[in-house]
Structures are given as C-alpha cells and as structure tokens.
Amino acid sequence: MKRHLVFGAMLTVTLTLAGCGSVDPALVQRPAGVAAFEGDPVELAAAGEELWNDTSLGTAGVSCASCHLGGAQFKESFKQPYPHRVAMAKSMSDLESINGEQMVQFCMIVPMKGEPLAWDSQELAALTAYVEIEQGNFAAK
C-alpha cells in the first residue's frame, strides 16, 4: 500500500516534469452565465502589464515575463488570431483550440502553479488585454 503511494507520487512528479500531466479542461472553460469584467481597454492593458511582471501571482515564484520576456516560449501559433490550437493545451487537456483568456488560465495553473483567476475578475480581463498586446508585438517580429 505504502509502496503504491510512493510510486504514485513519483509518477506524478515525473509526468509533471515531462509536461505530460493533464489539466481538467473544465478549469479553463468560462462558466455559463459568468460575464467577463469590462473596463477601459487602455487601463486594463496597463494593469495587465503589471500582473505580467508579478511573481506573486502563482506559487512557482515566477512571473509570466520570466518565461515570455521578449516573446520567448511562444510558438508560431501565437501569431494566429484566437481561438487557435496550442500544443500545450492539446497535449494536457486535449483541447483542439483555445482562446486568449483560457490561455492565461492555463499558464496560471500549469507553469505558474497557481489557481485560475476568477472569471469575472479585473485581473483576468487585464492579463487577457495585455496578452493581446504581446500577441501584436510577436506577430510583428
């Protein structure tokens, strides 16, 4: 029994490190009837840029910018308008396509090791607005 537990824990660690873990697709699905926070797009993008650099957002001690500075870690798929296919979302949640806010939630859960943001929060709207700016910069490269 104890051996199984140890083996199970090791397997989980191995799968997580290999990036082969799974994420319940329901965690990155906007719940029916919950509207997104609406605000001034310029203010949202500015707030989003701050969050993008915030290392306390998740529990991994890193910020979005730690991985994505200057467009790092984005693949060619990022140049396509949303929704589109993202390899990580396909391999971990079997999602054929994903949109910007879902991708924010995905990275909150997986690399940031945090909780998904509330679907009606200013934070989610802000980070999603800022991701659009990053997307524009990346597409222009």
Ligand code: HEC
């Ligand atoms: C530890 C590294 C890491 C951190 C931290 C991280 N990401 Fe990512 N992110 C990735 C990787 C790797 C991919 C590429 C997935 C793919 O294309 O398969 C990715 C993909 C993305 C994409 C999708 C690109 C596309 O093709 O549509 C977005 C948007 C994104 N991240 C936003 C964020 C946000 C917002 C945060 C902070 C909340 C964040 N990421 C934190 C590693 C990270």
